[in-house]
Amino acid sequence: MAQKESSKTYQELSSELDHVLASLQQPDIAVDEAVKLYEQGIKLAHELEKHIAKAENTLQKVRLQLSEEQ
């Protein structure tokens, strides 16, 4: 499951999180459902965080390589 999620793009994960947030904010949501959605949202946020960190690492690597070449 985790592997499957990590193969999703940032955009896909981001819109899933939007969806989770929208569902959580429904006024008549059941508490159990809210807990489930919350857990799902946290996972998604974590995945997104990993994506951003990975992008930052890549950027840093590219910059380092560039400065070594010059």
Place this chain on the structure above:
Amino acid sequence: MSDAPAFTVTEFVSVVNQTLEYAYANVVVTGEIANFRVSKNRWVYFDLKDETSSVRFFGTVFQMPGPLEDGMTVMVRGVPKLHPQYGFSVTVQAIKPTGEGSIKKAAALLEKKLRAEGLFDESRKRPLPYPPTHIGLITSGESAAFRDFTKILNARWGGVIVTLIDVQVQGDPASAQIVSALKQFNTMPEAPDVLVVTRGGGSADDLQAFSTEQVTRAVAASRIPTVVAIGHEVDISLAELAADQRASTPSNAAELLVPDRVAVLHHVQVQRERVSHMAEQVFVSARKHIQTQTDHLSSAVDHSLAQARQQLKLRTQVLQAYNPQTALQRGYALVRQGKTVLRTGKDSKPGDEITVQLADATLAATVKRVILQQ
């Protein structure tokens, strides 16, 4: 009377002519022209005279050095002859003006005639190949002109083929030899791409060949561009006027024809430095441009990442706000009957087994009383 030879008229004419041929097959007579006239554009009649005598001459226009007129002094080579009907005359073989005044006069008349024909028109001048690969040189091979020309040519520029046709550049045969050399070059299978007719300075008489009608016409008729370079100071010869380009001396002709390799090398060096400098400028500006682009790219990606982080932070905060656990920590509790979360007490009754979930524990409890709020 009886001792004297007796002839018929025809016999007499014949004997006189034989005697003349024996004694004076050729004569050269100098005198002033009188009664000059041309008949049918072909036959020329005139008298040569001095203070006391006058002799008739007869020739063709083709033998004339150029236009002649009464009062000019000329030197005529010819054959004296007694004509059976028209009497004594000298048949012209060659004729040339003599004495400074007549030479100038003859030259002026010829120049006027050839100019009227358009031989000296600027529109006829062709550009010279620069530098040429093959030069046809017409001069005396023994002359200083030849040495000067080839010396300057080789000093300035190498690898030009020079073909010499050795001619006399003064005296009677000069004119015909120069004309023949011009024709020879023009009919060569691998003809030169430029011709140079040259000689050093000399007296007006020495340079006469370069102002004859034949040479001037041959220069004008050359299909190969022609330079005429006569080393004199004052008068310009007619051949020079007819040439595509004239030069003041043989050395000057060489200077006109080829560039100076030292100057060319210097020019190339200067150009090379300019190009190199320009290229450097291009690189510098290209580098600057790339740096600017890279900076833009870098800040764009930084901005986009920062935005993503900010957005994620906000959404995580929203997520936390909706976390049921947060509510429990504030003192709220989740009450379940079985697995169902109780949202209302309407269906509860005393004795019901329920669980109460707190932030850090779950309590098992029994309903004692149900108090419904108004």
